[in-house]
Each structure stands twice: as structure tokens, then as C-alpha cells.
Amino acid sequence: MRHGPRAALVLGLLHIYLAQANFAPHFFDNGVGSTNGNMALFSLPEDTPVGSHVYTLNGTDPEGDPISYHISFDPSTRSVFSVDPNFGNITLVEELDREKEDEIEAIISISDGLNLVAEKVVILVTDANDEAPRFIQEPYVVLVPENTPAGSSIFKVHAEDKDTGSGGSVTYFLQNLHSSKFTMDRHSGVLRLQAGATLDYEKSRAHFITVVAKDGGGRLRGADVVFSATATVTINVEDVQDTAPIFVGTPYYGYVYEDTLPGSEVLTVVAIDGDRGKPNHILYRFLNGHISVTESDGVFEINETSGAISVLHSPAQLRREVYELHVQVTEVNSPGSPGAQAIVPVTIRIVDLNNHPPTFYGESGPQNKFELSIYEHPPQGEILRGLKITVNDSDQGANAKFNLRLVGPGGIFRVVPQTVLNEAQVTIIVENSAAIDFEKSKLLTFKLLAIEVNTPEKFSSTADIVIQLLDTNDNVPKFTSHYYIARIPENAPGGSNVVAVTPWASLDAEGTSRYNFYVKAEDMDGRYSLAEVFVTLLDVNDHYPQFVQSIQEKTMVLGTPVKIEDAEEPNNLVDYSITRAEPVNVFDIDAHTGEIWLKNSIRSLEALHNITPSGDYSWSLQVQAKDRGSPSFSTTALLKIDITDTETLSRGSMAAFLIQTKDNPMKAVGVLAGVMAIVVAITVLISTATFWRNKKSNKILPVKRVLRRRPSPAPRTVRIEWLKFKRAKAASKFILKEDPPNENCNNSRAGVTVPPRAPALPPPPKIAQRTVPTVSGSLTPQPPQPLPKPKPLGGAIQSSLVSELKQKFEKKSLDNKAYF
8 A cells, every 4th residue: 555745744743743642640549458659548537646658659750750749628627638749748737627627639740840740639537535624505404293203204314425436435324323212224314303213392302313425435546435514403302282382480389468458369370281382272270079168159269361369358257277179271273172280389378476486497397305326526517417307387477486596515516597587497517526535424415596587476395315325435444543442251252253363262360461463444445554463362261162063963763852962061061052953943952961863743754855955864953052150152063863663773874775765766777886886896896906016026137226315395485384384473463353334444344254365464562661572463363272171072163163163154254255
């Protein structure tokens, strides 16, 4: 195919143009999620900090020429980003706010110096949890009737959060859930009255509830955050008619005086509707049938609308001093609905001449004597709280004014108040504590005087105030004398009283005629005092009757008496008596011969068995032999009697024992078991001894040299104490015995026998020209020693009786647990 010259020319020009052409640069498109390229589908969180490098523009030039980057915005918008022209780095220069601007339009361009390529891009601003919930349509004020049922819906709150996702979801709750009568639905924001709760306009007219709205939380600048907001809901309670009328100024008392005219107003009863929000009108009237004096009697009348009570007659025509009325008030409701009612008592007193004196009252009514017990020396200014005294004058005005004062020893107490109008509580206060002393006076008596002040009659009344003082431990024990001198016979028996000292040993005027020692009196607080005791022995007849045996055992056959072994008769004549027997009224004794027999009413063993507590036939009697000398002495012996009859005696001892135990078979079993146990124990001991003896005899032991040490002597301290004791003659002869507690014995226990104890006494003071021995140590009880002059009879038996009596005395003393 041949071409024309024209075509050849065009082709040539095209080759020239292509040889000289320069192609434009272009951006790389790296897709979603890329941080470099042409910003296609690029998004940025709204909480990105200003100054952050957020993206890099990236492109190329076909000819490889240097390229530059640019970004521009519409003049009506903010320039949010800037770009480095050489490297294409894009930087955030303005804060982002998705809630105001959720996307940004920009024009990016790339140039090689000759060609410029521009593209329009849209940058999406993504949400961050940077917004808090906000309540709408505030303030929240709601009016709720007080009779709204529990569980009812009251109000609904609403809050919005501009964030998206969980950061934009809102839940609701009450700030103080436990102290509120209300509850909140957490999703809908509906406020309800709690189950079981009620509203009361009269108690609380408004409630203020704080509601909290909280978002679901989200990320903000790399951290999880939750935002909340609060709003106050004011609930005004609307009053409804549900409360009875209320009286104001109760109690109501009115007075009609001598100069009161008929028709005069005495007092006014005031009542208001208990429903303060919408009060109703009130009507007043006397309540008929409730009292004996009403409006119909023509004595008083009441205004229906004002409640004013007036008297219709002169006071001289009124038959009573006191009128008790009852006023009823009724609310005026809308037609068809009953009105609420209330009743109040009204007391009207007719005041005449001054005819009532002051009167004292106790807890149970009028009283003219008041008694109280207090401890001595109460603190100054202390109130006698045990006295409940009220004083009242039933007159009115000046007739009821009177003074109070105490009549009696002055300066000890004072009375408050000193002037009274109508009525007062009487208080008595300590003025002088030192004068309230138990040792000076155990009883204080006063007259409480009430006397009218401004009346011509000067009526008065009195009440006795009797104050019983109780002792306190405020004094050191004191002896009645600094020393005591006593004279006693040399043969004074054990147990005789010597001033405040009891001899417990045989005394012999020929051996020692005088004793002296110190006695210490000490209370529980450690206060004490000392007194010296001097004892002089007088030489008189000191022989006692003596039994042959102090403990005797006898067997009595029914119908036959037994005789106690004769006692010596140093004074020739001895009288016998039974001093103790259990049970009593079983035996008689001949006072001259000592013969003992059963009473005539007891004729058989069966009768004895019925009156014996233990059901056996054994008795223990204490028989006394008393001489007729001057002074007279006596001795006792213990007599044990087993009673049987001739038939039982003929059966032998075993038969008698079985008969005695027929009503108590366990006793026989016990005796048999005891005998068997003793036999077994003896057998075991014999077998054991035989075994060890045979075992030792079968051994060949090596020869040993046995060295025996001389026994060590007793410790010297024991000997020294014995010597000291032997030297203290008075201590070996006397012990201290307390007298019955006196009225000032604070720490003593009444009825307690005081066992001897060794007090730590100081050495006695020296007394000039005295040679009597003194004892400054403790006073210790000593066992009775045989009398020197009487001839001993039955020494072993007598020692046994003395030992038995001494053990009984010591056991009784230890049981009482009393000390010096």
C-alpha cells in the first residue's frame, strides 16, 4: 500500500512529538489499611494527639523526575493536616471531634515540576469514648400524691451519649439506694416507688433523688474509660385527705375566777386539719354522753367555728370546783364524704378563795414523811436522789406561791427551789459533808416546811425528812483503854473469858501469878491500834470432876437401865445430866446416881426403829457431871449405847447384826464386801513379800561395804522458834478472841468465829517498875494440858476426849475462815 506525502508528514510529526513528550507523576494506591499511598479509604481515631504522624503520601514519576507533595482544604473548613512536600509525611495539626465532624475532605496532589496531578480524598474520623452521658429535659420535678400505691411508676429520666458502640450505651441507677423509698429501672430509666414503701405528706413533703447515668465504657488514648453523669429528681408529695385534725396547745386548762362575768370566754380550743397541703374547715362541739357536764346542762357553751368556750353563769352559781369537758372537732369535706374527727379533754377549774395549803407528794400520793439511807460523808453538792418529793399548791396565781426551807440542824443540807409557784420537784443538796458523820449521829431528822408568801392566811405544811446514815470505813480501830488489867482464878478452866483474852492452858498461881501481852485490832484496810493486857491469877479451888473414862460404850437391854462409870467427886456432891442426844426425848438420867434408861413411852425395838433417823439402834449421848462447889465445875463424857432386847441378845452377834440390817440389806452387803477386800489385800501383801524374799535369797551378791551416814540434825531455825515459843509464857497461855462486832466495825463479818493468826506486832513499850513478862509476838492456840492438882483418872481416855473436842473446835474455826 502506498502512502501519500500527507500521511508521511503526519507520521513524521508524531515521531517528533513522542520524542519530546513528558508524562505526569501519579500516586500509589495501596488499599485499605495502608499508611502510605494516596489516602484511599483512610480513617483516623478522634483521640489522635495533635502533632502525630498519621500518614505518608507516596507516588512516582515515569521519567524519574523529582516529585513533591501537597494537601489543601476547602476555604470554609479547617486545615486539619499538613504535609512534608519532599517526603509526603502528613501530620495532624488540629484536634479531631467525631461528634462534630465525622469525615474530612482534602485535596492531595503530586507534581514533577511540569505536571501536577490532584485527587480528592475523604478521611473518616472514628469514635473514641470521649463523651459522657447527658440528661435531657432537665430539671426533673414531679408531683406525686401521698396515697400512690407501692410499686407504681413515678417518672422516667433520659440521658444521651454521643459516642457509638458500648461507649454510647447508657444505664441508670440511684446514687443512694439503701436510704431511698424509690427504685430505678437500669435500662429504661423509669423511677418507681419501692414495694412496701409509702409516702406521707405530713412527715416529708419532698424527696430528692440523685440518678446516675453511666455509659458502657470504651477506649480513650489507649486506656479503658467509663463516663457518667448525675441528675437530681425532685419529688413533691401531694397532700390528700388522710389525716385526722390535730389540736394545738394541749393540754387545755381554763380558769373561772370570782370576778368572771356570765358569758365571758374561758379558753379557746384550736384544731387544724392534719392534711396541711389542702386543709379542710373545722367545726367544734361538746361531745354528748361522754361526760356528765355538757353544753346541754347550760353551764358552758362552745363556738362552732372558733372553738371559744364561754361560761354562762356566775362562779357563785357553779356547783363544782372542777369541770371535765370533751370537745370533738370534725373536718368539713366535700359533700358525700365523711369528715375526719378528733376528741380532746378540757379541764376548767373554778378558782375561789385561797383554800388549799401546799401539799407534799411522794410517788404514790400525798405523803408527810420521807425516809432515805445514805453513806456518811457524801460529797459536797451531791443530790439526795433517793428522795422523790413533789410539792403542790392547788390555788392559782399569788395564792399558789410559797417558800420552802429545811428546819433542823443548820448548814448540813439545803433545799432547792426555795420559792415555788403552783408545783415543783423538791431537791435536797449536801452542804456540809463533814457534819454527816455516822459516829456522831446515826439518824438525821429535818422538817421540810412549805409556807405561802403573799396570802393573809399563810397556809403551810410540813413533811418529816428522816435520813439514816450508813457507816463507812473512815476511822482507825481504837481500844476503849490503852491497857487492861484482869484478875482470874488460878484454876480457871479452858475457855474462860479474860477481858478480850481466852486462856487455853492450865494456870497455876503458885507458878506464875501475872501475865501481860499486847493485843492488836486491825481492819481490812490495814488500820490498826494496840492495847496492853495485864492478867493476875487468883488462888481458888481448881479441881474438876473426872470420869473414869471419857468415852464409854454400853449395851442396854430393853427394860434395864445402864449406869455411866462413876465420876470422882472432889466436892463430894455431883449432879448428872444429858447435855446432848440425837434424837432427843429418848433417854432419862438420874441426876444423883447417873443411871440412864429409856423413856416409858418406848417399850420395843420397833418403836426405837421408827424414831431413829438412820434406822439402827445406836445412840451417842453427852453426859455432864457438875459439882456443887463454888465456883462450880463440870466434866462431860461421851456415852455410846447399843440397845437390844433379850430375844435378840440370845441369838448371838451375827443374828443381831442381820436383824439390825434387815431394813437396809445394802449395809450387810457392804460389810461383807469390805471383809472380803481386806482378806484379798492381806493375801496379796503376803504373796508379794514372800516373792521378793525368795528372789533375793536366790542371788549371789558381791560383798559391799555399807557406809551409813549419821543423820543430820534438825535445822537450827526450828530450835530457835521453839525456844522463842517456850520463852513466851503469855503466848503459850492465851489467845485472842474477838468480841461481837460493834456498830463501827466496818469490815467484820457478824457471827464469824475468828481463828487465831499470828499478827506482826511491834515490840511492846517498856513500862517502868514492872517485872511482869511481856509477849510482843503472835498469840497462838495451845492444846489443853493436864491440870496439875487433880489426880489423873483414865489418862488415855481423857486425852482422847480432849483431842476430839479440840479437833471439833479447830474444824469449826477453819470453816468460818475468819482472821485477826
